Amino acid sequence: MITLYGIGAGFGLPEISPFVTKTEVQLKMAGLAYEKRIAQPSDGPKGQVPFIEADGVRIGDSTFIRGWVERTHGVDFDEGLSPEQRATAWAVERMMENNFAWAMVFERWLDPVNFAKGPARFFAGAPQTARDAVLDEVRANVRAGGMGRHSDLEIVALGVRSLAAVAAILGDRRYLFGDRPCGADATVFAMLAGALTPFFSGELRRRAEGFGTLVAYVDRLMAQFYPDFAWDLEPAKAA
C-alpha cells in the first residue's frame, strides 16, 4: 500500500498543494490503491510535500514519485504519445511547475487579503509575540524568490502567457493530447484548479476565468478525479 502525504483539503480545493494534487491524480490514473495522510512539509525527505511511503521507502518530490510509480508498477503515463508530444508534455509541466506556480504563489502570499485568509493559517502555531515578525519574514522570502523581482503586473502577464500557451496546446481536445489523460494532465489540472479556486481573488484568477476551454477542462477533470468534491466557481461557496 502506498501512503501519500499532503496538506489536505482547503482553499476551495480537494487538496491545498497543487504538487500533491498532481501526485494524487497520477495515482488515480494508474489505478493504484493509496492511503492519504496529512503531514508537514518538514516531515518529508526533501522538506516538502508531496512525499510517499511504500515498501519501506520514502520518496519526495512529485516528479520523482512519478518516476518511482512508472518503474515499480510498469506504468507509462505518456503511453501512446509521440516523442514530440512527450517532449511537449515535459516542457508544459516545467512551465506550469517552475514558472506558473510562482505567479499563483504571489497571488496567494503577497495580496494581504488572500494571505490572511489562506497561507497565514500555516503559521497559526507560531507564538503570538513572534507571529507578525514570522509572517513578515516569510512574505519577504517569497518576494525575494522565484519571479519576485518583477512588478505585480509583470508577474500576472507571465502567468497569462502560460495560460495562453496551455490553451493553445489543449485546443478543443478533452485532454492535452487527445482522448486519454497523460502525466502532464495531472500537473496542468492541479495548477489550473489552484489558479481558479474562488477562495482567492486577484488579477491572475480573473484572467484565468477568461480561458473558457481551461475552465471547462478543470471542471471535467475535477468531476473525473474528485467526483465527491463540490467544485464550485462561485466565490461565496468556497471554504
Ligand SMILES: N[C@@H](CCC(=O)N[C@@H](CS)C(=O)NCC(=O)O)C(=O)O
Ligand atoms: N518540486 C516539488 C515542489 C513541491 C512544493 O513546492 N511543495 C510545497 C507545497 S505546495 C512545499 O512543501 N513547500 C514547503 C517548502 O518548500 O518549504 C515537487 O514537485 O514535489
